[in-house]
Amino acid sequence: MRLRQGLYGVGVALGLLGQGCQKQEPQTVPMDVPAVPPPARTVPREGPAATAPVVHQVLDVKEDAGKPASPAEAAWTTATVQKPRGEPPSITLRSVRTGTHADYDRTVFEFDGPRLPGYQLGYVKTPVQQCGSGDDVKTPGEAALEVRFTLARAHDDQGQATVAQRSLKPALPSLLGLERVCDFEGEVTWVLGTARRAPFRVLELTNPTRLVLDVQH
Template identity: 80%
Template sequence: MHVRQGLYALGVACGLLGLGCQKQEPPTVPMDVPAVPPPSNTVPREGPAATAPVVHQVLDVKEAGPKATAAAVPDAGRPTAQVDAAPDAAWTTAAVQKPRGEPPSVTLRSVRTGTHADYDRTVFEFDGPRLPGYHLGYVKTPVQRCGSGDDVTPPGQAALEVRFTLARAHDDQGQATVAQRTLKPALPSVLELERLCDFEGEVTWVLGTTRRAPFRVLELTNPTRLVLDVQH
């Protein structure tokens, strides 16, 4: 009898000792918390910084007047962007142009691309408060580099040429302001961009696209940009 009582007391003591040594686990973080969606009607920054804050809201071209303004979100400290629709800023496969011949040449500072739900976007950013004249349209291939006359055949089934006048892509010392002569974003519609010309007030780029897709042109200010959207 005494032996049984001793064994029972020993078991109780061991149980209490085990509870005293047991560690409390920290509360776990649930893994199924849904991600916070981005603000509605916004697009991500073009180019490599695709995960950075959004640049601006998408302008509904159909509702845009000559000076339509869209509310904007911060663009890396830049002022609120005003969005102007070009006179024929609708989806088209025909040539779009706006001639301007006022000197001096406007300097191209950057070219960047990005993809969105239904279209690919290419942005040409310039110094100063105004854009140069421009002409955009599909052209036959091969196209030629100015100066050398060398043939260039962009990838894809179509070539969309973007020509600026009066413009330049170099500084007063002759150094290129856009280092890359060729960009290969390999987007759903825009496969490649190549600079064909930077000579005597003309800057020309050609986009190799997967097909002769409709495109639209927008003018943005603060900073000065020409936006080219190509449908998927």
């Protein structure tokens, strides 16, 4: 009897030992893995930092000398920035979106086709006016940054708006609100309400065609 009990105990012990051998150890991640640097001539993806991963888009910006410009070379300024273009037909604005990054807030204007319309960006006096009615438009913050596109439109051939919202309130550190104040006779204008008259920079991106506006915190 004692011998049978002893053999039974040995069998249970061997069974438990076998189960322990089959248990998979959790995978560990080494702590000293170096960070992978972003590709050259790239900028962080637009979108809220809490939800958008750091995905990089290759720039295709041409300076006057024909040399590609990187984000580091794009000048921060508070002066008016303009790049006239007047070739018809008007280019259609498809979306406007915003996001925040470590040192700046970003607004992205996305267009149909392979090229951007002409543009002019700069701080303007407040209040600004709607181009059709002349009504005053109040913008949040201490400054108003105007973005004007020509030749451009924000509607389709049937007159329907291609950007459903004409007013956005992202409430980011620098960028407090956006208002579309014009879509008439080849001109599309948005005004950004900013917390202060902060330096900004302008980038041109392709695939798809976008104008990127960054405003420092």
